[in-house]
Structures are given as structure tokens and as C-alpha cells.
Amino acid sequence: MTKLRVVLAGCGGICRAWLKPMADFADAEIVGLVDLSPESAAKVKAEFGLTTAAVGTDLKAMLKATRPDIVFDCTIPGAHAAVTLAALRHGCHVLGEKPMAESMADARKMVAAAAKAERLYAVIQNRRYCEAIHRARALIQGGGIGGLTTLNADFYIGAHFGGFRDVMPHVLLLDMAIHTFDQARLLSGADPVAVYAHDWNPAGSWYRHGASAVAIFEMSNGIVFTYRGSWCAEGLNTSWECDWRAVGSRGSVRWDGADGLSGEAVAKDEGFIRPQQSLALPEQPPMPLTGHAGIIREFLDCVRHGGTPQTVASDNIKSLAMVHAAIASAERHRRIQIRNSK
Secondary structure, three states: OOOEEEEEEOOOOOHHHHHHHHOOOOOEEEEEEEOOOHHHHHHHHHHOOOOOOEEEOOHHHHHHHHOOOEEEEOOOHHHHHHHHHHHHHOOOEEEEOOOOOOOHHHHHHHHHHHHHHOOOEEEOOHHHHOHHHHHHHHHHHOOOOOOEEEEEEEEEOEOOOOHHHHHOOOHHHHHHHHHHHHHHHHHHOOOEEEEEEEEEOOOOOOOOOOOEEEEEEEEHHHOEEEEEEEOEOOOOOOOOOOEEEEEEOOEEEEEOOOOOEEEEEEOOOOOOOOOEEEOOOOOOOOOOOOHHHHHHHHHHHHHHHOOOOOOEHHHHHHHHHHHHHHHHHHHHOOOEEOOOOO
């Protein structure tokens, strides 16, 4: 089998989450490493034993020299549009880090360019490749709690990154909330309609801008999704996948973002507080691969055999639209309608 040739752009810390599973995929190989810092690229090359991979600082030159099938985009958010568009112009498929772009205008250009080039462009949304979220989704959408009306997510982590995040505007909404918003779409089966949001930088924050946020989303099917989060919350941290509560017309589900999942529904239609009964947890087949390994494996298979990754950019742009609408609402202090995420 001919190996798929991959160039990785961006050799910062996040690329290690991509390269570790790649070591187990015999049908693909890293042929090039690109970074503005040649020292960073050389360090990654040595660390992962990529002895035959070329190293460079110029993506376009690397694409011409190595003629890859795929580009992995692990650059900072501000570089995603340029990297993706350059890769697509060279006929490459692209799997990129989240968020897709720093503006909806750039995101639309990227989705359109992928369609024109007839190449796959997907985004790393590794929460979708987690067995626990699919168990929670099955319990929420399985009918036991009736029709879903409300979905709430809490995210509280004290994360000391250093680097570009410390100075990013709207850092929580732009760099992290995309995960939660995409999870909300998966759990609810609904898409965004409008949002009212507020973000701020609490006293004691080690970020420069917007480390905390709240948002209320109106979703399709009359569902309301609420988000409360902070990246400078010390103590009693939630999981990175959030604490969730889903409220339906007949019951509720709680999920802690890990293995804690429970549900209750009305047992009898009588009494001031209706008697409740626990819901049986759904059985889900185990996923062969999870996290980054799951999405990268699916992407490679789709490139080789056809098909569409579940995080294809033409769908993921709806999750990105939630991010940029929330930021617009926070800046303008008003409700923002999400008219056309595409």
C-alpha cells in the first residue's frame, strides 16, 4: 500500500497530540515539518524519530518540494486560513486544529476553497471521538426524558498556558469554547439560531482578555443552550469536557464530562413533586480509537477510500458561527442572530 504523504505545519506543543497516534498508522508518513522556528521543527523531528522528514520555515516551498497528499495544520488560530488555503491550492487535503478561523469571512473562504479543489477539509474536534459523549447523547436523545428543551454546560479550569493565549482577545470564547459549542450541537442534535453573551477578565486573571464568559444560545427546535466558563478558575475544576445537564419534557440527564452519567424521568403523573425513576444507561459499542487518534484515523480512511469525516469543515462552521456570534454579542452588548453559518 502506498503511504499517504503528510506535511505538518506548526511544531508547537499541540502537534505532539497528533504525532503520537501517527506512529501507529502504517499507511501514512510525515514527509515535512514546517515552523517559523527551525529549532522547533528540528526538535520535533528528533523527538519522534522522523529521520526522513524535511524541515523548513516556508510552507509553500515545502509543499512544492515534498508534494504531500495531506497537510496537518497545527499552527496558531491566526494562521489557519493562510495555511489551509495554501494547502488546498497545492491539491492537498487538510486536517486542521480548532478553531477553523479567526473570522467567519475566512472560514467561508476556506470551506469554499475545499469544495472548489474537491479536497477534504476537516477540523480537530476530538470531543466527538469520546465514548462517554456518545453514551450521554444516546441517553439524552433516546426518548426517556421526552423532548429536549434545555442544555446547560459549565466549564471551570485554571489553565496556565503561557504563550499566545495569554494575550489573545476573547481567549476563552475564541480558543476553547468551540469544543463546548460543538459538543452542544452533538448532544442536542440542534443548530444555533441566536445568542446573547458576555465575557470579561476577572480580578486575578493571568490572561489579558476575556478569560471568563457566559452565553445563552437559542437553538433550533426551541432548545436553549447555556454556557458558563472560565479559564482562570482555581479549585473545584470541571473536566475539560464540562459538566452538563440536559432537561427534557419528562426528565433530566446529568453528565460530568467523564464517566459520571445519570438520568431520571417522571414515573407517575401525580403529586406536587412528581415521583421519579432512574433511567437505564444505554449500551454503546466501544470505539476502536478515541481522541486525536480517532479523528486522524477517520480522516486518513476518508482520504484513501472516500467518505466524509464527521468534523468536516462544511458542518463544523456551524460550531464556529456560535463562537463568532458570541464574541460579537459580547462586544456589542446585545443579542446576535445567527442567520447563516455557511
